[in-house]
Amino acid sequence: MSPAAPRPSVLFVCVHNAGRSQMAAAFLTHLADDQVEVRSAGSAPADSVNPAAVAAMAEAGIDITAETPKILTTEAVQASDVVITMGCGDTCPVFPGKRYLDWQLDDPAGQGVDAVRPIRDEIEQRVRGLLAELGIPATA
Template sequence: MSETPEVLFVCVHNAGRSQMAAALLDHHGAGRVVVRSAGSQPADQLNPAVVEAMAELGLDISKEFPKPLTEDAVKASDVVITMGCGDECPYFPGKRYLDWKLEDPAGQGIDAVRPIRDEIDTRVQALLAELLAPAQPTA
C-alpha cells in the first residue's frame, strides 16, 4: 500500500452511496487518505436527498458530480470498494477489493437515506482506522 492510502468508491450511478462514502472518508481522513469515487454508468447529477443528508452532517457535496469509472482510477487506488451493486470493476493484482452491500438511495427520500448514510459512516470510520493503523511487526 502507498504511504498515503488511496481509496476508490464505486457504485453504478456515482450519485449516492459512493459520493457519501468519499465525502465521509475525506472528512474523517483529514488529508491522510486520497479519496476518489466513480460510477460504471454515471448519472447526470447527485441524488438531492443524499446532498441533504450530508448537509445535515455539515458536509457540502452539492458541487460534486458523478464521474465515470476508469482503469486509471482503479490502477491508482490501493483499495477499491464497490457498493453492493454488482459492478464490473477492472481487476488489477495487488489491489484490495471490498464489496459493501448497502441499500441504494436512488429514488428514496431523506428519511430512507439517513440510515444508509449512517451505515456508510460506520464502515468508513472502521476502514480509516484500519488504513491508518501502524504496521504490525511480523514475528
C-alpha cells in the same frame, strides 16, 4: 526530517456515482483530513448527485453540492490501493495487488431523505472502520 509515507488511496464505486459512493468519499475526505487520497466513480454515472444524499450529508455537516458523478476508469482503479464497490457487481475491473471490499448497502436512488439517513449512517460507520484498518485516526 524523514519523508512522509505515501498516502493510501481509496476508490469508492457504485453504478451511478450519485449516492452511496459520493457519501462514502465525502465522509472519508472529511474524517481523514487529507491523510487519504479519495476517489469515487460509477460504471454508469448519473447526470447529478442524488438530492436526498446531498440533504442527508448536509445534516451531517458535509457539503457535497459541488460534486458530480464521474465515470469509472481503469486508471482510477490502478491508482487506488483499496477499491470499495457498492452494488456494481462485475462491472469493476480487477487488478492483482489491489484490496477489494464490497459494501452491501441499500441504493438511495429514488428514495427520500428519511430513507437515505440510515444508509448515510451505515456508510459513516464503515468509513470509520476503514480508517481504523488503515491506521489513520479519524479527525472528527
